[in-house]
Amino acid sequence: MNNAVVWTVGSFLGGRMLERVVAAALGSASGRRLMQRWDKRELTPFEHRMLAQQWAGGIAKAVIAAGPIVAAVMSLRSSVDSGDAAASEDKPFDWARAISRTAELLLALGAILKVIGNYLENREAVAAEHED
Numbered sequence: 001m002n003n004a005v006v007w008t009v010g011s012f013l014g015g016r017m018l019e020r021v022v023a024a025a026l027g028s029a030s031g032r033r034l035m036q037r038w039d040k041r042e043l044t045p046f047e048h049r050m051l052a053q054q055w056a057g058g059i060a061k062a063v064i065a066a067g068p069i070v071a072a073v074m075s076l077r078s079s080v081d082s083g084d085a086a087a088s089e090d091k092p093f094d095w096a097r098a099i100s101r102t103a104e105l106l107l108a109l110g111a112i113l114k115v116i117g118n119y120l121e122n123r124e125a126v127a128a129e130h131e132d
Contacts, residue, residue: 003075004072007070011063011070012064015059015063019057022052022060023053023056026055041130047126051126055119058115058119058122061118062115062116068107069105069112076101
């Protein structure tokens with residue numbers, strides 16, 4: 001459990017720092033060229049700045065959502081590697097623990113899918129604004 005908290009807090013802080021770095025990188029002249037090669041649209045400086053912030057926020061949200069997934073997978077691996085399953089043949093299966101871990105994984109997966117969905121919606125909205 002302690003490992004899960006460390007991974008979750010670490011992914012949150014790392015995601016926020018990564019957001020600042022990516023926003024600064026995409027806000028530079030080379031970031032503008034990269035975004036133009038990627039997106040092929042001419043953007044005003046304000047639109048470029050807003051799109052760079054959205055991309056950086058999306059990347060940060062993905063990193064933040066990945067933290068609990070990594071924590072859950074590592075805790076599952078550590079319990080299997082330590083031999084808990086072989087040593088506890090006499091003990092009944094812990095359904096509450098299995099359901100809790102499954103819920104954590106599904107919650108983290110839902111957060112990642114939400115970030116991807118928001119990114120795609122924002123991309124479609126920007127494309128619709130430029131088509132008019």
